[in-house]
Amino acid sequence: MSSTHMNVADFRSGLRTWLDQHDLSPGPDHSLDGQVAQLARVRRALFDAGWMRYGWPPDVQGLGGPAVLRAVLGEEVAERGLAEPGIYSMVEVLVPTLISYAPPALAETMVPRLLSGREQWCQGFSEPGSGSDLASLTTRAVPREGGDWVITGQKVWTSLAQYAARCVLLTRTGPGHGGITAFFVDMDTPGITVRPLRTMHGVDEFAEVFLDDVVVPADRMLGRPGDGWQLAMDLLPHERSTCFWHRIAHLFTRLDRLLDETGDPDDDALGAAYLALHTARARSHTTQRRLAAGAVLGPETSVDKVLLATAEQRLFDTARDLLPGVLELTDSPWREEYLYSRAATIYGGTAEIQRNIIARRLLGLGKD
Ligand SMILES: Cc1cc2nc3c(=O)[nH]c(=O)nc-3n(C[C@H](O)[C@H](O)[C@H](O)COP(=O)(O)OP(=O)(O)OC[C@H]3O[C@@H](n4cnc5c(N)ncnc54)[C@H](O)[C@@H]3O)c2cc1C
Structure with missing residues (x-):
């Protein structure tokens, strides 16, 4: 199918036919591990077949077309109960952020990994003392010689951090709203410890994330120093x-x-x-x-x-x-x-x- 001519009706009917022919129903494992594995399976199949790529720009291996195609895809996935919508939503929250703020080469490499289910990512905004008052966050990023940044602090309520390969992380590099800077951090960087937390519905959905002298290269900054608040304000409407x-x-x-x-x-x-x-x-x-x-x-x-x-x-x-x-x-x-x-x-x-x-x-x- 060509993206230039893709409209909602054609997309939906083609997708439905394809889903009827490819059984992606979840198995009996309803644990969070099972749900995350099922989500990866669904994304991979949808990406390989092209459906997951519509509504995203070619720079990130998208096939173009209007964003509403993504709404249709998620609706079909939800109606068939193929993936839990809460964890599915991370794509919609973080991909537009990467496209807007990451250096283009980074977005080009990383976004397909999330879209195709090869990776899960997380969003490290909230801290023990900074939830509603996000601008009071204190996780510090300090530049060091050679251009790297060193990050120290703690995040909390970070959904799916224990499964995540990367994190969109807000840090403080100066005072006030203009002193918040975002980074795209590899979760296996030395100095990061993830401790899952159990919700009242009995699932380890989110986690505490401790960062001790975590070294992050300069090219992992999202935007420029001080753009973090604007990034957060742009991200919320996507959510x-x-x-x-x-x-x-x-x-x-x-x-x-x-x-x-x-x-x-x-x-x-x-x-x-x-x-x-x-x-x-x-x-x-x-x-x-x-x-x-x-x-x-x-x-x-x-x-x-x-x-x-x-x-x-x-x-x-x-x-x-x-x-x-x-x-x-x-x-x-x-x-x-x-x-x-x-x-x-x-x-x-x-x-x-x-x-x-x-x-x-x-x-x-x-x-x-
Ligand atoms: C299931 C779940 C998943 C989450 N996932 C993530 C995630 O992936 N990444 C992430 O960064 N965060 C995540 N969060 C954290 C979430 O963003 C925060 O819980 C939220 O912003 C509220 O912050 P807080 O918990 O510190 O509560 P507080 O800000 O301490 O608020 C406590 C109470 O005080 C009220 N209150 C605070 N300030 C005011 C005010 N000015 N006027 C009136 N009332 C006020 C609040 O409404 C609330 O009732 C998640 C939370 C949940 C429950």
């Missing part, structure tokens, strides 16, 4: 555009499952859950269209974040209410997913912070 479309598709599969299990499509609570999800999808659809029209996404994606987190929690609250005792007393998958849905108002910026941004930057309502 809230195409990945959200994937997640919403995933949540609709859960709504369908809930309907099957409760058997009452007229239930008011199910209707409210549907409405919340549909609202999030309508908003996300607008965001996709804006992206397609070349818009640079910004603080208005906080609205997408609030709508999606609200819809996700409402859906699993509804499951809890309509399936009495199932979450509390059994090992049903509803239990794990309900517990994980509590994180939706924390990761990628908490609900309170999003509302502050909406109030201050979109509505002009002044301070907190």
